[in-house]
Amino acid sequence: MNTGTNHINPFDKLCGSAGLASGTAILGVLLATVALAFLLVKMKVAGAVLLLALFFGGIYAYALFKHPILGFYSAIVLNFVILGSTRYVKFPFPVGFVMDGILVLSFLALIFSRFRERVDWSPAGKPVTFLAVLWLGYFIFQLMNPEARSTEAWIAGRSTGFHFLFVVVLTLMFMDSNKRLDTFLYIWGVFSILASFKGMGQLFFGVDAAEQAWLDGGAAQTHVLFGKLRIFGFYTDAGNYGANQGYSAVVALIYAMTKKGRAKIFFITVGVLGLYGMLISGTRGAIAVPFIGFMTFFVLRKNIKVLTAGVLFVALVFVFFKFTTIGNGNDQIRRMRTGFDPNNPSLMVRKKNQAILKTYLASRPFGGGVGHGGDKAQRFLPHAFLSHVATDSWYVMIWVEMGIVGLVLHLIILFYVIGTASFKVMFRIRDPITKLRMSALIAGMAGVMVASYGNEVLGQMPNSLLIYATMAIISVPEIFERPKEDYLPKPIEK
Known part of the structure; x- marks a missing residue:
């Protein structure tokens, strides 16, 4: 009789919400919650804006790397509004770098979307x-x-x-x-x-x-x-x-x-x-x-x-x-x-x-x-x-x-x-x-x-x-x- 690890049933693995039952997962969620709360308390409105930017930025990055053409269309949209926006928003850096970033990200998305095959x-x-x-x-x-x-x-x-x-x-x-x-x-x-x-x-x-x-x-x-x-x-x-x-x-x-x-x-x-x-x-x-x-x-x-x-x-x-x-x-x-x-x-x-x-x-x-x-x-x-x-x-x-x-x-x-x-x-x-x-x-x-x-x-x-x-x-x-x-x-x- 095999007494090694092969007796573990692969279907017994915890998944989804059941994974939260582990101590490591609960600790991770608590630490993340405390960090977010601290950020909101310290930065107030700016903290909330930062969190929203990270959230929607993450969604956009996921969509971009899945559909790289989104980067091209984004560049066309920014092309119309990015320079005029400086009348309303004081950017801490030259606003042209935003366009540079979109174009570079589009190239990276194109490469990584076909990572398992040659582009x-x-x-x-x-x-x-x-x-x-x-x-x-x-x-x-x-x-x-x-x-x-x-x-x-x-x-x-x-x-x-x-x-x-x-x-x-x-x-x-x-x-x-x-x-x-x-x-x-x-x-x-x-x-x-x-x-x-x-x-x-x-x-x-x-x-x-x-x-x-x-x-x-x-x-x-x-x-x-x-x-x-x-x-x-x-x-x-x-x-x-x-x-x-x-x-x-x-x-x-x-x-x-x-x-x-x-x-x-x-x-x-x-x-x-x-x-x-x-x-x-x-x-x-x-x-x-x-x-x-x-x-x-x-x-x-x-x-x-x-x-x-x-x-x-x-x-x-x-x-x-x-x-x-x-x-x-x-x-x-x-x-x-x-x-x-x-x-x-x-x-x-x-x-x-x-x-x-x-x-x-x-x-x-x-x-x-x-x-x-x-x-x-x-x-x-x-x-x-x-x-x-x-x-x-x-x-x-x-x-x-x-x-x-x-x-x-x-x-x-x-x-x-x-x-x-x-x-x-x-x-x-x-x-x-x-x-x-x-x-x-x-x-x-x-x-x-x-x-x-x-x-x-x-x-x-x-x-x-x-x-x-x-x-x-x-x-x-x-x-x-x-x-x-x-x-x-x-x-x-x-």
Whole structure:
């Protein structure tokens, strides 16, 4: 007879609530209860908030590591609200680290969700990924730029290099079906509508206490002109708000052509509200987004009638703003109209600044260093020359900080991605719905690219992550093409 431990019945193990009968379990519960009570007594409200954060944070972490795509969607949501939230919450650390953390956690979740098998990275093995790696390599090389004086400034500007690669890879890994693409566009649309409503609230009812404090802190110089508020929603500023509203409008109105019923109404609503939000922002450069965006769409259609009608419509809008005074009683229309004036004082100042920078950068092909250009650099280099010359434009900012080498590389990447995507849509993709979906994203990106000459909108959230995700999606339009039987005409039965 075996007298060893093999006589133990495995079904006699305690489980569930019965496990609390053991002394060790009871002691553990008591210690945890005492610790929680002590935390609540000592920290009061802060302790309760901390406990709730740990509880919901644990639930989120569990869901994230089980469904890694949640991290991608979370990044898109944060992309809209994270910077504007600093008006209401004083974070003890740079708020950008939250976005960094979400992106890194998404990668870890992707790896650990497939821990028992090798992660198939082949979906991310695309030219756009190589370009993102090349750009990150040049960005890291900037640490050795002899003109750079502050590592802290480089860290502050890290999103310019790292977010591009992170978002491109995550998008290529996760955006592999039309259903997921729709989810991405619905999230985008919902927050665009919320931003539109927030902007209308500021226009009709005024700003709240936190926003007023922000204006009083210096923002009023650029956001209250001639006694009129430039609307900024819950974004960083009016320029960013106007460009993103126009961007959302272009993408949504074209994407609506692929939908029916309530979905179509939803995207049309996003588009109409987006155009209105762009108008009330008072951002003159933002008008380039729908102008260039819709022109790009008309070209992609390869239809002479559509192109002719589109060009005629855009020409009429141009004539309205350039050669008439209709609607000048409206503050927003009057300000938008100044964007068509080649002698506009603001434009003259920008050209003067660019002439100054051209002389300074002539002997500096790698630029002055990441984070060293414009007003933002005054936090790290208050007395540096570049800190006191406004960049205004996204491309001028890249030129100033990363030199002519960085600017040329950046433009090559943008035009390669949008050029190859346009070629595929025009000559390779046969599915008409996929053509429209990709055309919507290409048109929106083209509009933002042009508008970025007047404002630093391409690299600002929420535009930046949307552009990076768009670059990944339009690089592989064939993934979203439906089977031929879904769109080819059905043969007529005899």
